[in-house]
Amino acid sequence: MATQDFLFELGTEELPPKALKTLSAALEAEALAGIKEVLGKDAGALLADAKVTSYAAPRRLALLIENLVAEVPAAEFLMQGPPSRIAYDGDGNPSKALEGFARKCGTEVSALEEIDGKMCFRQQTEAKPLRSELAEVMHNALNKLPIPKRMRWGASRVEFVRPVQWLVMIFGDEVIDCEMLGVKSGRKTRGHRFHHNRDIELMTAAEYATTLKESGMVVADYQARLEDIRAQVIAEGEKLGGVAQIDEDLLEEVASLNEWPVALTGRFEERFLDVPAQALISSMKEHQKYFHHEDKDGNLMPNFTTICNIVSKDPQQVIEGNEKVIRPRLADAAFFFETDKKRTLESRVEDLKSIVFQKDLGTLHDKAERIATIAQRVASDLGNSTEQAARAAMLAKTDLMSDMVFEFTDLQGLMGYHYALHDGEDTDVAKAMDEQYMPRFAGDELPETGAGIAVAIADRLDTLTGLFGINQPPTGSKDPFALRRAALGVLRIMVERNLDLDLRELIAVAADSHKNLPARDGLEDKVLDFMLERFRAWYEDEGIAVDVFLSVLAVKPTKPLDFDTRVKAVNHFRTLAEAEALAAANKRVSNILTKQGGAVAGEVNEALLQDDAEKALATELAVLSERIQPLFAAGDYQAALEVLAGLRGTVDTFFDDVMVMADDEAVRNNRLVLLSNLRNLFLGVADISVLS
Incomplete structure (x- = not known):
């Protein structure tokens, strides 16, 4: 199937820097969702060769989709209606349900057919060019952007996050003729506000990024611009003989503020280093968007790096201007520090x-x-x-x-x-x-x-x-x-x-x-x-199944350290071969005891033990109870569960050979006490009946 490259660019006044990445990601997601909806159920296959690239700069949001199918293929949809058995009455007349279904489909009853016991309508759609749908797709995508507060400009009723200046919509080498947010589409983008403040005509969608960079001095690729800034700042630190300190949030904000980043490094007076370093750093970062540098010992250096949005003919003048601006900021910090020290906490x-x-x-x-x-x-x-x-x-x-x-x-x-x-x-x-x-x-x-x-x-x-x-x-x-x-x-x-x-x-x-x-x-x-x-998400992040967490939560340990130890013990226990059978047995015991009103307290009466299987279980429980009590006291739950895993064979035999709900009430109650003791041993760690 024929493909074309599609370019969408929305030019605006400077976008909010902290929202730029979010807006760009949302535009891509919403645009792709809209295109997939237009292409229908075969969208995945039709877009298999498409390559999607988002661009975001202070004055533009753009999206390039290479190898986008040029046509929405013809399709057939089968709409199902009422069952055929109620479609006609005894005289062969169509029922009201069938007539209503035909009206809904916009057709006659005679055009319906029976398929697998239901009356159906085959709806055919002809192939159509995708370009005719793209304007509406992008319009809907813009309306769905996460913009908490939209603004109006001029006399227009149009609303967007910032005033819109131009719109580019090219499919292949042709403009998609439309109007969006009060601006008519075309093929003209704009270059750098200062270095190339004029239109740039794009002949094809594919040339967008290259043309903007080479002719317009705009790096439209957000990530490329960010990494360029990172590299420049690191290089400036190396020139100083120090190490650049790059805060990722600051880096993203600076990348969102510049179209053509140029790093320049200035200096401030060393006397300001008497102020706690973090105060100076906060002042430089929050107010001026400067990066700071540390020496090899981790001490703050009296230097800063700023990112300019221009290539200056006299960079030293720009540096001196920034030094002049930062001096009173740091002086304020020094003043606050000295003033605050005059009073004790x-x-x-x-x-x-x-x-x-x-x-x-x-x-x-x-x-x-x-x-x-x-x-x-x-x-x-x-x-x-x-x-x-x-x-x-x-x-x-x-x-x-x-x-x-x-x-x-x-x-x-x-x-x-x-x-x-x-x-x-x-x-x-x-x-x-x-x-x-x-x-x-x-x-x-x-x-x-x-x-x-x-x-x-x-x-x-x-x-x-x-x-x-x-x-x-x-x-x-x-x-x-x-x-x-x-x-x-x-x-x-x-x-x-x-x-x-x-x-x-x-x-x-x-x-x-x-x-x-x-x-x-x-x-x-x-x-x-x-x-x-809160432990639930904690353990999910560690790859521990939620039922392990729930098994411990069921016994509600009140010491978080103890809770964590139990979770790790149960997580280990479930890897044992005996775990599944013992979890099922505990579930069975829990159900039996619940029907009887809960656990049955008391001592097992050995005289009432009749079957070999229940005698064996009683004996083993008595032995293991003494063995694991010191383990419980020491908080060694993993070892305790490994010991209890040895009960599997005895427990399986008990349920195979013993009728718990015996007719004799004394025997029945004795067996319920035995099961209560079994369950209580496991509850000393967790309720493993919760494990799936």
């Missing part, structure tokens, strides 16, 4: 009373006092200093009252660390100022000091119990206080730092620290269930 504790944490949960000062109570309990349980934990908790939020953090909010915690050291606080207390926010994101490092661990856990538990206690848990995708992230952070700290802490007990301490929570009753269980549920 302790002197700011009282200021926390002026900041409301949440209207129903009090001020930041109230929160600090609650965190101190919880942190002391955490420290006590771990055998760490409760004094350091309490001190760190009371000072933890005080840097929020500093000028530096007010200006650079992402420095909270880090500035607290520097100010605490300046105040002469204990080193671990100072580190806790920063560690309280760890982990900040997935994969982030965890707190290391005893005080940092205590405050990090306490802060999150205070927020969780408080919000649940005032009936404001997360709902759907809404989680304004990031409670899911807070819960996962606590679990990560406890598991990855091997902390033997009882989560339910700590939740109770946190809940009791609040005053007059309207939903206090049962709060421990609600918060615990919410937090343990």
